[in-house]
Amino acid sequence: MHLVVFGDRGIGKTSLLHVLAILAKDARYLVRYASCSESSTFDSLFRAVARDVPLLYHAGYDPSSLEVERDRSLGDILGEDPVTPASLSEELVKLTGTKLLIILDEFDRSPEQGFRDKVAELIKSLSDRSARVQLVIGGVALNLSELVAHVPSIRRNVLGIAVAGMAPDELGQIIAKGETIGNFSFENATRDLLIEMSNGSPYLANLLGQYSARTALENDRRVISSQDLRVAVELVLDDMHSRLSPTAQAQLNCLEAKIKPTSLFAAGRFAQKNFGLLPEDMVKEIIATLGADSRQWQGTDGQFLFCDDSIPQILALKYWPDTGMAPSDVTTAAQD
Ligand SMILES: Nc1ncnc2c1ncn2[C@@H]1O[C@H](COP(=O)(O)OP(=O)(O)OP(=O)(O)O)[C@@H](O)[C@H]1O
Ligand SMILES: [Mg+2]
Structure with missing residues (x-):
């Protein structure tokens, strides 16, 4: 099985993957962690992974051969053409004497068109051929299929683990x-x-x-x-x-000016734990109160969209009730 670890932002997915990497190394896996940053393509990312896999573990090379002695890696035999799921799995299935764990974190941030499809293809190909390679994918997502394209075709080969908020x-x-x-x-x-x-x-x-x-x-x-x-x-x-963009700041100002503190708190608390989304009744209240201003922040499905992940956190902390912690400068029409 390959593993997909998904959940809300900042919930501890990366930390969990680091612990998994340590345990896997202890269990003598070869572990390669990669973050799917904005610049990654399938070719660049998997070439980097392959460069960390010694040719020593490739069944096609004699451990005493010159190539292996020269500390060459799988990356050296991938050729000039862009790496594809097919060409990569062709070499990965030949790994022997080790198990390789490839951790792909921040999968939701991989922008290359088709990157996720190619990873799904790779998973399918590795599973079909029982390669000694497992992928672990981590990313922000509400569910498994949001993160991994073509889930139906690889469902049998993938275990999804939802990381929820901490108790x-x-x-x-x-x-x-x-x-x-x-x-x-x-x-x-x-x-x-x-x-x-x-x-x-x-x-x-x-x-x-x-x-x-x-x-x-x-x-x-x-x-x-x-x-x-x-x-x-x-x-x-x-x-x-201080980290809000001007657009996010403008949204926050608008919300604070028009929505009453108890509703701001309730919305912040809910959205904090629900991928920044709000329940229908809250959306209705906010949209009705904001009027025309709110149109720019409505998704196609009618959902109210916060401009920044930290806006719900700001609202929940700033309008915390009953502790005397609400700041004294809340001087808005909302309070009236
Ligand atoms: N088990 C833990 N014990 C203590 N702190 C933790 C634990 N898990 C996560 N954290 C802390 O929570 C913060 C967020 O964790 P992490 O980066 O792992 O989350 P994430 O889900 O990968 O976030 P993102 O969605 O932004 O990628 C970090 O500051 C981390 O130190
Ligand atoms: Mg992370």
Whole structure:
């Protein structure tokens, strides 16, 4: 089986793949990690992978031959023509004496037309011929078929694993590790609030934890209070605001000017955990309130689209209720 690890942004897919890589190396796999960055083509990416596979493992070469002795790799025998799924699997099936694990992360960011189709073709070909090569694909997606084209034809050969948000006790473990390493501790209520605010995201738990701890330590305190968390939220919000594009900033301004804080909070919380999407009733409310302004942000299916992943996070943190944490500068028609 080949593996596809999918889920929402920032949920821990890459971290999971790194752990998998370590375990696979321990189990004597040859492991090659590659990120499908914007410039990757099937040819460039798999040539780079092949360059890390010693010819020693190719059944067509005698381990004592001159080519092998010269530390040559699979990359050296791929020829001049662009690598195709067929030409690559032709060589990969000849691997012997090892198992190769190819990790393709950020698969959703591979822009080359046909890249995903070619990877699906490669999977099919490797499976049909029982090659000692497995692909592990990671990327942002709601489901398996969104990430891997031609899923019906390779379904039998692919295992999909959805990475969901972390449970509160898992986020608690992240905090506990920080406490042990940094020799400080969170007040119980503050720890609970931080976990609640993280909303399943290990990214937010790390960020809020680090900023709160830093604030306390800078003031020579080893017990972190809700006041430190409050400062952390402000710092995180400053960070997120500073990274917004002008278009995203304009959308945020428009939402904050017209939608009431409780709805902004509810929308942010929901979208944080649902790929930036909102349920139908919230979409209706937002569109009705924004009026004509909202047309530019509506998808073809009527969904409301946030311009940036961090807008839901900003809304959920900035309009957090009942803690006195909402900033004092919310002076909008929304409050009336
Ligand atoms: N098990 C974990 N323990 C502690 N921190 C974690 C864990 N998993 C992920 N994180 C933290 O969460 C953040 C996001 O993780 P990661 O980059 O693995 O997510 P991702 O799903 O690959 O994100 P993206 O969708 O942007 O590619 C990182 O800062 C990482 O350190
Ligand atoms: Mg990632």
